[in-house]
Amino acid sequence: MKKTSYIIGLFIFSLCLSIGFSAPNNGQAAKKKKEVSIENFARYADANRNVKTAPIAVFMGDSITDGWARQHPEFFSDNNYIGRGISGQTTCQMLARLRPDAIELKPKFILILGGTNDIAQNNGPIEIDNIVGNIISMCELAKFNGITPVICSVLPAHEYAWRKHIKPTEKISELNTKLKAYAENTEGVEYLDYYSSLVDSRKGLSKEDSRDGCHPTLSCYKNKMEPLAKAFIEKLQKKYSK
Numbered sequence: 001m002k003k004t005s006y007i008i009g010l011f012i013f014s015l016c017l018s019i020g021f022s023a024p025n026n027g028q029a030a031k032k033k034k035e036v037s038i039e040n041f042a043r044y045a046d047a048n049r050n051v052k053t054a055p056i057a058v059f060m061g062d063s064i065t066d067g068w069a070r071q072h073p074e075f076f077s078d079n080n081y082i083g084r085g086i087s088g089q090t091t092c093q094m095l096a097r098l099r100p101d102a103i104e105l106k107p108k109f110i111l112i113l114g115g116t117n118d119i120a121q122n123n124g125p126i127e128i129d130n131i132v133g134n135i136i137s138m139c140e141l142a143k144f145n146g147i148t149p150v151i152c153s154v155l156p157a158h159e160y161a162w163r164k165h166i167k168p169t170e171k172i173s174e175l176n177t178k179l180k181a182y183a184e185n186t187e188g189v190e191y192l193d194y195y196s197s198l199v200d201s202r203k204g205l206s207k208e209d210s211r212d213g214c215h216p217t218l219s220c221y222k223n224k225m226e227p228l229a230k231a232f233i234e235k236l237q238k239k240y241s242k
Contacts, residue, residue, distance in 0.1 A: 039096040040086050054106040055082045057150075057233050060094060060138070061113035063087035064155060064215060068225070071218045075226050081233075082107070090118045090126070091134035098138050103145050109236060110142045111192065111229065113152035115179075116214065119171045120160045128171060132178045139182075139189050148188060148240060150232070151179050153195040158204025161212045169203040192232050197224055 056079065059065050065085025069076055076083050084101040086093070091114045102110045117123075118131045139149040153176045157168050176195055183191035198220070200206040204213055209220040216225060 039093045040089075041097055041100060043086055044084055044101050048100060048105065051082070051105050053080070054108075056080045056107060056237070057082070057109040057111055058102040058105055058107045059083045059085065059111045059113065059229075060098065060102050061085040061111075061152075062089045062094070062117050064116070065113055067215055068221050072221055072226070075221075079230060079233075085113075088117060088122055089114070090123050091115055091131050091138075092118075092123070095134050095138050095141075098141055103141060103147065107147060108240070109148050109150055109190075109233060110138070111150045111152055111233075112138050113154075113194075115154045115175050116157060116160075116168070116172065119154075119168045119175070120163045120166055128175050128178065131175055132182065135179060136182060139186070143188050148190060148236065150190040150192050150236070151183050152192045153179065155214075155216070156195055156199040156204050157214045158202045159213055161214065173203070190232075190236060192229065194225060194228060197228060 059068070059076070059081060062085055065083055066087045067085070069083025069085060073083075075081070082105060086097075094112070094114050098110075112135055114135065115131050118126050118134075135151060139151065142149040154172050157172060160166055160168060172195075180191050180193070183189045198205055198209060198216075204210075205216070205220075208217070209224070210216055
């Protein structure tokens with residue numbers, strides 16, 4: 001009986017800790033520290049509230065999309081596109097914030113560019129199939145809400161400056177092959193291939209297109225990625241307006 005009471009007591013104590021129970025301090029409740037989620041929901045909260053007109057496309061991604069919107073915001077504003085990239089994020093983090101940062105903006109298309117940080121193991125090791133699963137989940141959520149998802153190929157990278165022990169080239173190729181196959185075999189899912197136009201002889205980005213081998217330069221965004229993205233979206237607008 002004593003053992004049972006002890007176990008119940010431990011359970012209640014643990015439960016109180018998990019819900020933030022604490023004793024009063026000088027008659028006042030303890031102040032709670034401001035918490036920032038790893039998904040960084042707050043990053044675009046104000047910007048999302050200020051979106052008055054539904055965009056044609058939301059670009060959902062990591063630092064590659066983040067840098068794109070910061071370095072050349074006119075590409076987005078002039079075409080009624082919105083950039084929603086957050087540096088360092090993996091596909092599970094992108095999936096977690098897809099609703100507030102993309103779906104609720106009610107675009108016609110969501111361009112999903114993610115996966116390289118998963119391969120870089122930013123949040124630890126992850127299987128290629130699990131990365132694919134996260135991106136499939138984003139596509140399914142978009143389709144359920146009447147939005148056409150566009151899977152973008154992961155950009156080539158010969159190495160990661162912050163994870164030099166990781167050899168990403170073959171994993172990126174494998175991931176892109178699986179993503180392309182899913183898109184080609186799934187109605188209402190599109191595939192935008194940046195990789196083929198950017199890959200060099202080492203299966204990475206050239207020195208002209210990237211200073212660190214992973215993130216595109218402004219010239220690469222403007223002269224290579226933007227024409228591809230804009231032409232692809234315009235093609236989709238014609239396709240889905242029929």
